[in-house]
Amino acid sequence: MILTDTHTHLYYEQDAEKRDALMQRCFDNGITRLFLPNVDIQSVSNINTLLHAYPHACFPMLGMHPCSVKGDWEAELNAIKKSDVGPIYAIGEIGIDLYWDKTNLPDQVKAFKQQIAWAKSVGLPIVIHCREAFNEVFEVLEEEKDELLRGIFHCFTGNAEQAQHAIDLGFYLGVGGVVTYKNGGLDKILPQFDLSHIVLETDSPYLSPVPHRGKPNESSYLIYVAQKLAEIYHTDVESVAEITTANSKKIFGV
Secondary structure (H helix, E strand, O other): OOEEEOOOOHHHOOOHHHHHHHHHHHHHOOEEEEEEEOOOOHHHHHHHHHHHHOOOOEEEEEOOOHHHOOOOHHHHHHHHHOOOOOOOOOEEEEEEEOOOOOOOHHHHHHHHHHHHHHHHHHOOOEEEEEEOOHHHHHHHHHHHOOOOOOEEEOOOOOOHHHHHHHHHOOEEEEEOHHHHOOOOOHHHHHHHOOHHHEEEOOOOOOOOOOOOOOOOOOHHHHHHHHHHHHHHOOOOHHHHHHHHHHHHHHHHOO
16 A cells, blocks of 8 residues: 655654654555655755655655745745755645735735746646635636646645635645544535545644644654545545555656
8 A cells, every 4th residue: 555645844854863763654654655845945955855865755846835935035936946856746835825924915926926837837736835815826826727737735625616626727635634623624525526636645744633633743644634535435545545646646747
């Protein structure tokens, strides 16, 4: 069984011994493919460290998180684009976040559009961060939609209509720990959509699934997400792993 964590910040752990233990717990649970999104220029070096330690299990993405869009964001984005991490497999995580700051929406939109153009120019998918901004994100995507636009709605927590809109635009739904929450709502929405539209993620160290909710998340906990999806879709974990990993290969090309 091969499980794929399509979105993890496991590289935040800089203690080599703790990091190796995190990775070993992943392998023990069948999680052997981890996709790593940076958030700013500083996090690129942390990703490189993990890549060098586990080159066959880790796959880098590059982008600027919307919460990193500050006054000098254009210079930082240019630096990110020039980062040397070897092959990258997506541009992300990128998007719009209106939870923390609504005042810089114009810059967030501009950065989002620039990175969509970057993704199209190199033939890569995008990984979207969308927090309290579905309308704004969809507005950008509708403007940018073409045969090159594709990717993942990371940490999807929208309603059924928003899920369908994302799928219609060529996106997969990234499902993580929220699906295990009693009042998360995803257990009611997801059965309306086939597993062929879903990929798994943890967003570690955030959004730990039950039974670890409220504690730091880690990629090995992806097994709980897979188990919950198996319950929702009335199938087994092995089938969930097979389908969602196949979906990840279609997106990332690896």
